[in-house]
Amino acid sequence: MILNEKIKASEVELTGVNGESLGIVPTKEALALAKKLKVDLVCTSLMSSPPPCKLTAAGAAKQEAQQDAKRERAPKVKELRLTPQIEEHDLATKTDQAARLLKSGDAVLFVVRIQGKEGAKAKELLESLLKELKPLGRPTTGIQLSGKQAQVQLNPL
The missing domain is CATH 3.10.20.80 (Translation initiation factor 3 (IF-3), N-terminal domain)
Structure with missing residues (x-):
């Protein structure tokens, strides 16, 4: 200009x-x-x-x-890694971090590392995160279970 x-x-x-x-x-x-x-x-x-x-x-x-x-800035995808055995305080910290990222306009990719038969527990964890962050973002796809990890991406509203 x-x-x-x-x-x-x-x-x-x-x-x-x-x-x-x-x-x-x-x-x-x-x-x-x-x-x-x-x-x-x-x-x-x-x-x-x-x-x-x-x-x-x-x-x-x-x-x-x-x-x-x-307006032209493309949203970045920030990855947050979790485990199914995450403590309540750590989960609250990750949720706050995700909320901050979504408010700033960036997408959040939650990745849960799975060992053995933890798939159901990982899916429950991701569902609870999606429910808690529903006012700030919407998932691009459903929860994806593949091999040794479960993941879901939230885009800002």
């Missing part, structure tokens, strides 16, 4: 504060108009000649760019 004096083109296609087209204007005139109205001159694209620019409220362009960056 290019603002105000950083626009190097000799003339720009200008759009007003309310979205009205002001036509092709020399850059110096556009900057003078922006200063007079106490707004920013923002270049929206460098791919055309003259580049399209618009007048926006001071600081609004930076705020909009920050919001776009937040």
Whole structure:
């Protein structure tokens, strides 16, 4: 995003504060108009000649760019490992950690290591976690039991 004096083109296609087209204007005139109205001159694209620019409220362009960056961030998948014999306090800690991750917009993958005949116990553990975290996230698939582990992924709402 290019603002105000950083626009190097000799003339720009200008759009007003309310979205009205002001036509092709020399850059110096556009900057003078922006200063007079106490707004920013923002270049929206460098791919055309003259580049399209618009007048926006001071600081609004930076705020909009920050919001776009937040929206575009892909959710990361964070893995939390557990065992079927987990203590109550440790389980509460893992649940709090998962809740924090889901609130921040990241997905959580719960993986429970299984030895021998612990499959049913692992499945119960994952079901209780899903029930507890239901207000914050929804599972992508059901609980998957495979070999030596059981897993389920929660995506944020």
